[in-house]
Amino acid sequence: MNLKQISRNILKKRSIDELLATSKKSELKKTLNVFDLIVIGIGAVVGTGIFTIIGTAITGSAESAGAGPAIVISMVLAAVACVFSALCYSEIASMIPVAGSAYTYTYATMGEFMAWIVGWILMLEYAIGNITVASAWTGYFIQFLKGFKQFMPDFILNFPLWLRYDYRTMSSLCNANGWDIHDKIPYLFGQIPVSINLPAVAIVLILTILLVRGVKESTRVASIMVGVNMFMILSFIIVGAFYVKPENWTPFFPTYEPLQGVLMGTFLIFFAYIGFDAISTTAEETENPQKDLPVAILGTLVICTILYVSVALVLTGIVPIERIDIAAPIAHAMSYVGKDWFAGLISIGALCALTTVLLVYQLGTTRILYAISRDRFLPKSWRLIHKKYKTPHVMTWISGIIVIVCGLFMDLNISAALCNFGTFTSFVIICIAVLILRKTEPDRPRPFKVPFCPWFPIAGIVICGILIIFSLKTLKTSSIYFMLWLLAGLLIYAFYGYHQKRIEERGRIVKKS
Numbered sequence: 001m002n003l004k005q006i007s008r009n010i011l012k013k014r015s016i017d018e019l020l021a022t023s024k025k026s027e028l029k030k031t032l033n034v035f036d037l038i039v040i041g042i043g044a045v046v047g048t049g050i051f052t053i054i055g056t057a058i059t060g061s062a063e064s065a066g067a068g069p070a071i072v073i074s075m076v077l078a079a080v081a082c083v084f085s086a087l088c089y090s091e092i093a094s095m096i097p098v099a100g101s102a103y104t105y106t107y108a109t110m111g112e113f114m115a116w117i118v119g120w121i122l123m124l125e126y127a128i129g130n131i132t133v134a135s136a137w138t139g140y141f142i143q144f145l146k147g148f149k150q151f152m153p154d155f156i157l158n159f160p161l162w163l164r165y166d167y168r169t170m171s172s173l174c175n176a177n178g179w180d181i182h183d184k185i186p187y188l189f190g191q192i193p194v195s196i197n198l199p200a201v202a203i204v205l206i207l208t209i210l211l212v213r214g215v216k217e218s219t220r221v222a223s224i225m226v227g228v229n230m231f232m233i234l235s236f237i238i239v240g241a242f243y244v245k246p247e248n249w250t251p252f253f254p255t256y257e258p259l260q261g262v263l264m265g266t267f268l269i270f271f272a273y274i275g276f277d278a279i280s281t282t283a284e285e286t287e288n289p290q291k292d293l294p295v296a297i298l299g300t301l302v303i304c305t306i307l308y309v310s311v312a313l314v315l316t317g318i319v320p321i322e323r324i325d326i327a328a329p330i331a332h333a334m335s336y337v338g339k340d341w342f343a344g345l346i347s348i349g350a351l352c353a354l355t356t357v358l359l360v361y362q363l364g365t366t367r368i369l370y371a372i373s374r375d376r377f378l379p380k381s382w383r384l385i386h387k388k389y390k391t392p393h394v395m396t397w398i399s400g401i402i403v404i405v406c407g408l409f410m411d412l413n414i415s416a417a418l419c420n421f422g423t424f425t426s427f428v429i430i431c432i433a434v435l436i437l438r439k440t441e442p443d444r445p446r447p448f449k450v451p452f453c454p455w456f457p458i459a460g461i462v463i464c465g466i467l468i469i470f471s472l473k474t475l476k477t478s479s480i481y482f483m484l485w486l487l488a489g490l491l492i493y494a495f496y497g498y499h500q501k502r503i504e505e506r507g508r509i510v511k512k513s
Contacts, residue, residue: 009502010113014375016096016441019108022374023098028284029214029390034292036219037279041300043226044278044360047353049075049269049304050233050311051136055326057268058316060254060261067265068254069316072309074265079305081266081467082273084460085427086301087450088434090294093280094447095437097289100371101280101364102426102433107375109436110429116497118429119372120489124482125277125422126365130403132419133357134200138164140350141199143328143343159198162186167195201404207359208400211366212386212393222359225352232349235342236330237310243337244317260474267471269308270420273301277426278360281367294448365399366392376504377497417478418485420471424464431460 032040057074060066067074098104103122107115142164145157162170162185174181185195211218254261279296283289311330318333325332331350334343370392373383386393434450434457450456472479 009498011111013109013111014107016108016444019096019098019104023284028099028370028385028392030285030287031214032219032282032286032292033288034295036223037282037286037292037296038299038303039219039223039226040282040360040363041279041296042230042303043222043353043356045273045300045304046226046233046307047133047229047350047357049273049308051140051328051330051350051353053132053268054312054315055324055329057265058312058329059321059324059326060264065254065257065261065264066321067261068252068321069249069312070253070258070262071265071269071316072312074262075269075305075308075312077262077266078269078273079301079308081270081460081463082301082305082427084456084463085430086297088430088457088460089277089280090297090448091434091446091450092430092437093283093293093297094290095444097283097286097293098371099281099284099367101277101283101368102429103368104371105433106429109433109440112501113493114429115375116372116377116493117486117489118426119368119377120485120492121422121425122277122368123365123422124485125419125426126361126368127399127402128406128422129419130204130358130361130365131406133354133361134204134403135166135169135197137203137351137354137358138197138199139328140331140347140354143331144347144351146344162195163198165195166197167193170195203355203358204362204400204403207355207362208396211359211362211396212389212391214389214391218359218363222356225356229349229353229356232346232352233307233311236334236346236349237307237314239339239342240314240318240333240337244314246317248317248320263467263470264474267420267467268417270423270467273423277423278364281364284367290447362396362399362403365402366395369395369399376500377493417471417475418481421468421478421482424468424471428461428464428468431457431464 054071056066058066058068058071092105096105096108100107100119101122103115103119106118145152149157161173165173167185170185171181173179174184181193185193187193210221279300280293283293286292315324315329315333319329319336323336328347328350331343331346334340334346369378370383372378373380373395382395382398383392384394385391435454437444438453472482
């Protein structure tokens with residue numbers, strides 16, 4: 001096959017009509033309404049930003065400065081950047097209500113190769129994001145157990161560190177405290193270190209089983225947990241407001257590299273906004289996607305931004321920046337003011353929130369893999385639908401196993417940064433896709449339209465592009481991992497996906513003849 005033919009193949013697009021026809025034949029059950037979608041969105045966005053990464057965004061990390069109290073500026077900037085992308089998501093999701101999110105939209109606008117790359121990046125966004133949240137879940141689970149110290153034996157409350165953390169985190173802890181790592185973790189055959197985040201593994205397995213049983217059942221569980229989560233967050237804002245000391249907001253901007261701190265805070269908080277994409281991945285299981293998807297996407301943005309800013313103001317007003325706990329910042333803030341009982345309640349809310357996030361990320365991972373497999377870039381057997389539950393059970397188990405295995409050696413901060421690269425990239429792609437469809441499909445019905453087009457999509461591209469470039473220069477380790485991930489995706493497409501797609505095309509030609 002010559003280069004000209006290869007070029008034509010990798011640029012092949014799927015028509016919107018073909019995608020819609022495929023969606024109508026979908027074996028997935030249409031059970032979700034607008035309330036379910038908002039639950040999915042809030043569950044993903046609020047839990048991630050408030051309970052996992054806010055501490056690091058405020059205090060900074062080894063590779064970047066923190067935003068300090070100016071984290072509220074970071075959150076507003078992230079929200080403004082998200083507005084443009086959220087509007088673009090709303091337009092294109094209402095036009096093409098098909099599973100696969102940015103992957104599917106890219107296939108309709110930029111062709112086969114770019115669709116695969118975007119799908120591969122979405123895997124990074126969801127699966128690796130799940131690792132970040134699972135790590136944070138363990139931190140709050142340990143905090144929760146401490147509330148039962150009068151009722152539980154010590155071997156449960158203080159179970160070994162090597163059953164709480166991955167090897168990388170254990171190594172960092174040992175270096176920071178001057179411990180000999182050989183005294184803290186066991187070694188198989190004297191050579192292989194054993195360090196497993198056991199609570200994270202357990203919760204991922206439980207949620208995988210729940211998702212196999214059905215998306216409606218999963219959203220019912222998520223609704224209960226989001227309700228508990230929202231109650232705890234609002235309680236923290238109200239109770240914590242009485243303990244705010246305005247002097248803790250001074251200096252408001254970090255004295256060391258203030259611009260870098262605010263921009264890095266924006267970058268990290270963006271990690272939470274995967275919730276928008278998660279809503280669009282469920283398009284084929286939504287009863288009225290043209291109407292409900294835009295409402296859910298924009299409603300989630302407004303609600304979550306208000307909660308983010310309120311929590312950030314209270315948190316930084318209660319606890320001095322240098323005393324903020326990265327692992328469980330909200331619960332620690334209540335302990336800091338002597339409200340240990342309330343810290344325990346916050347831990348319950350955090351567990352509910354993070355469990356919902358894990359559920360939504362896992363759901364997004366499987367639905368994107370399902371769409372990619374349906375297009376023959378992945379093995380056909382992966383997209384099998386369970387006869388009883390009507391869910392892609394094989395894909396669900398594969399995604400769960402990926403999260404568990406990767407979670408054995410990846411820490412929270414690197415996972416969050418990697419996830420962000422995927423988020424920014426998918427947001428840029430969505431904005432570009434809207435501009436392309438405005439030119440190629442000007443007369444196609446749009447239940448929702450981005451106002452001030454092309455300026456709003458262009459603004460989304462520019463803002464996300466600047467943050468990508470900034471973070472690539474700042475986060476060296478994560479940048480290298482991101483490039484390696486892209487390289488791996490390119491090789492899989494070149495040596496497997498491309499050929500499988502051509503086999504499928506030849507099969508269709510034979511059927512027609």
